[in-house]
Amino acid sequence: MSDSSETVLFDHESTCLRDNPLGDPHTRRVEVHLPPGYDGVRPFPVIYWLPGFGAHPSLCGKALAFGTTVADRLRSAMTDGRVPPALIVVPDGTTAYGGSQYIDSAPCGRYAGYLAEIVAAVDRRFTTRPAPRWRAIGGKSSGGYGALIAGMTCDLFGSVIACSPDAGFEHSHLPLLPRTLDTVRAAGGMDALLARRATGPVDAPFMVAMSIIALGMCYAQDPRTSPSDALPCDPETGVFRDEVWQRWLTHDPVRMLDEHAGALTRLDHLHLGVGERDEYGMHWGARALHTALDAHGVPHHYTEHEGGHHGIEHVYTDALAGLRHVWSERTVGTCAV
Known part of the structure; x- marks a missing residue:
């Protein structure tokens, strides 16, 4: 102490x-x-x-x-x-x-x-x-x-x-999803983005994306869930996954x-x-x-x-x-x- x-x-x-x-x-x-x-x-x-x-x-x-x-x-x-x-x-x-x-x-x-x-x-x-x-x-x-x-x-x-x-997740979280997808793509994919936790740069877009990823992981029910699967949108195609979003809303x-x-x-x-x-x-x-x-x-x-x-x-x-x-x-x- x-x-x-x-x-x-x-x-x-x-x-x-x-x-x-x-x-x-x-x-x-x-x-x-x-x-x-x-x-x-x-x-x-x-x-x-x-x-x-x-x-x-x-x-x-x-x-x-x-x-x-x-x-x-x-x-x-x-x-x-x-x-x-x-x-x-x-x-x-x-x-x-x-x-x-x-x-x-x-x-x-x-x-x-x-x-x-x-x-x-x-x-x-x-x-x-x-x-x-x-x-x-x-x-x-x-x-x-x-x-x-x-x-x-x-x-x-x-x-x-x-x-x-x-x-009110439709106000606080949903509007950040497109920005998160842009940041993931610009980084070269989810693995490349996560690597920036150690190497940087830790800029504002990175922090927004990490916050959305962290939320998805916190709200997931399966311990095997990956960061990509935890998002309400497919990070490669942008296709919305309503079942994931509905799970998020149970924590609103x-x-x-x-x-x-x-x-x-x-x-x-x-x-x-x-x-x-x-x-x-x-x-x-x-x-x-x-x-x-x-x-x-x-x-x-x-x-x-x-x-x-x-x-x-x-x-x-x-x-x-x-x-x-x-x-x-x-x-x-x-x-x-």
Whole structure:
């Protein structure tokens, strides 16, 4: 374990990820940011923050020379009271294809199970409030999707913070398929494209194509599925494969509400936010999800902010500020559960 006054790193050996189909590491480093006032005696709530596709599992780095890190921004917000003090835990859900969607997948591995392991490991290692009402899970993009799915399918978390999540797949994913096919063809085929993971160039078209490939692998049911077979379009002919697309749609949060709205209704807090000019159409997916949540009677806070999909780390503070109403200052840091 590596420890500083504010950040702790520990390695978790995952039972769920051992012998995963992709041969990805089953021992993962977990980043934990300690809140102001943490002394190892008083218990604190925990926020689990899930990075988006292809993102490094850390809140310590800066994408640009300007501004501060997300970790510093949130710690400052906790210090001045805008966000309630809590541990922030960043799990590592990356795969050989870039991301896991934080779900259990036959071709990729058991990442929902891994996430549950991390919750248990954090409760063992740190002085936490070990109950769902004192846990929040959030993230952006694929991380926001993972947070939504966790809120729908497990009972570990009492609050969900979904920033620009994958939803309404006809808006967020389907329009990216032609661009993906173009990138695969320009690379010289699927194998040549996948080889660029090691050799580069890792440019924007490559990342878009890899995100679609990763989604296909996450949503596939057969562990023998190849990246080419996981796509809703044949990468050589462009012929649409409706049976594959229908399988993708079973993982769309908008469509999952028919079965899982009850779980979201039981949450203490659900935040859904998106940029009004999202480059990947996430704003239309979020609007569809917002409408579906209303139709199912799921209480939630919905907001659209100026901006797109990238460079929006500043909105995390406002998104997490809603937890103040769930974790009051009167109870945070006391011994009551």
